[in-house]
Amino acid sequence: MFKELNKAKEIFLKNKNNKVLIATHIDTDGLTSMVILKKIVERLEVDADFIFLKQINEETIDDIDFDYDLIILADFGSGQLSIIKEKIEEVRYNKKIIILDHHQIEKERVENIILVNPLTENKETCGAGVCYLFAKAINSNWIDLAKYAVIGAVGDVQNIEGKLKSLNREILCDAIFAGDVVIKNDLQLYGRQTRPLFVSLRYWADVRTDLLDNDLNIIKYINYINKKYGIDIDPTKSLAKLPYSYKKIIGNELLIKSLQYVPPHWAKYVPKVIFGEVYELSYEDEGSYLKDLEELSTCINSCSRYGDYETAINILLGNKKYYNKMIKNLERHRKNLREALNHIKTEVEIKKEKNFQYFETDKIKPNIIGIVAGMSYTIDEIDWQKPIFAIAEDENSYKVSARCPKLLCFAENIDLGKAIKIASEKANGSGGGHKFASGAYIKNKEEFIKCLSEALKV
Ligand SMILES: [Mn+2]
Incomplete structure (x- = not known):
């Protein structure tokens, strides 16, 4: 990963006087990634444009303008390498793309992409954490940016076991040393x-x-x-x-x-x-x-x-x-969260399967369905010892969000990221995420539900 970081730094500095496009995800981790990258380009006086994307897929890839001399993607991209590759070939993009990400990596080798991802060496940090390491590779004094990476890690629930570990721990130490963050028990x-x-x-x-x-x-x-x-x-x-x-x-x-x-x-x-x-x-x-x-x-x-x-x-x-x-x-x-929870309590049928439960709705917006799925464990009717899948209508497809209680994740070795990836790919969609929280966009929800039970056993 540090080899890749150095490569990314080299290419970035080479493009210092060129036009750079930076695309980031829209959650807390994506935004803190963006803030770190914004600070870097300000400090080096690089001419960069920023865009936010909810996700990268066949459609939204067109929102990325391939006229730039360098494109940086942060907090996504690892799981969309084949989509990016296809696009690169289509527009004959022969410049570099830097991906600063921490999501599961799709098995696809793409020339001209520098992928910096802690999973390549089994370490843990968030998208903003990778952006921070990128900043530090450029200038090791920039520990004032560490706090953003810590916020991103907490936003992505990487403190799920009660503390930040691995690379996050090192970044946390920088943030404490900088005087910005304090730890309490x-x-x-x-x-x-x-x-x-x-x-x-x-x-x-x-x-x-x-x-x-x-x-x-x-x-x-x-x-x-x-x-x-x-x-x-x-x-x-x-x-x-x-x-x-x-x-x-x-x-x-x-x-x-x-x-x-x-x-x-x-x-x-x-x-x-x-x-x-x-x-x-x-x-x-x-x-x-x-x-x-x-x-x-x-x-x-x-x-x-x-x-x-x-x-x-x-x-x-x-x-x-x-x-x-x-x-x-x-x-x-x-x-909105209160109303959504009320809607689940009073108007939605919770369907129970052997190893999971799910509900469908067209009343909860896709942008909060994941948060609502997590909060639904406060509802009596939801079995708190099983994962929950929430399916919301989203234009011409469905957004699925999966959550499970922390204890289920620790004790039963459940991997919702893997399960949702397998089931969504069989349902004309794509998805992924983490053990305790994942999401997907699918077209065929019947097929998705059918595959889920098996996918959860893998
Ligand atoms: Mn993230």
Whole structure:
């Protein structure tokens, strides 16, 4: 990979005075990739244009203008090598393409493509992580960009096991050394800075207990803990405001409770979904939506998933003028998620198969269907010990998003990325992703469902 990084750097510097096109994905990782690349071209005074793409496929490949002297793709491209190759041949593109990515690599050798991907040496980082390593290859002093890679890694849930590892760990160290990011140990509950504790507990779905979506039980539970330990946890305070000693007590109690709800062979993985590291931006205010990286990632998604890249990028760049706009976007995003969940609860049939479950809808927009699929584990009717596939209509095809609980992923060795790739290719589509979260675009949903059960066994 470092050989490829150096090659990429060499070619980039050779094109310093030429026209460069940079295309990135639209999620948090794609946007942080874009910010890093934007900083690089600014610092080197390179003339570059930027575009965002939801994905690369036979149709969207035409949105990439092959008149540029150099094309850089970030946070996608590895899985679309044959589509890119076809296009290169069609337009007789004889210049270079640099791919900075971390997705599964399609087995296809393409001349003129420099592929930088940590999977080639079994390491882990996100798209923005690869962009950061690219930046560092150019100038090793640019550790001020490391924080964007850490945000990208959290956005891509690479901290799934409670901490960032592998290359992400090294990048995290740079971000800490630069003074931008701090690590804390905390409970793995969402909303550490901005939600009352009882709300964080309400939506905690990594283990389905009697606390899920049940405020009355949560308040009783906190009272019980307070009495048992002679302490005074205030459930209306955010997690970030609680003393560490209280969090340890809550965590231990949560562990004891959770163990009653999981199959025996899952038990050893439960601590990982309760305790772990969290990451914060050192320079943001306590209680701000931008402080905790998980929450920040939601903010970025709430802009970028609806096409408001300007706000997302400016928030990442620290431009506070965009804070109110972002909050408005966040409120709209939350409202859409709430409505989508309600729609699943009341109007959608959850179809249960032996080793998975799925639902179909034409009411949830493809841009949030993946997030909604993940949140659907807060719904009673969804079996929390099986993967879920959500199928949404998208113009003339279907967008499928798959999710599974972290514990299922740890204990059962499920690989949703592999499964969705196999099944989607049999359904006139394409897809891929990670073990616990993946997505696809397909034409034939009956065929897709038919193939899925087998694909999940591979
Ligand atoms: Mn990514």
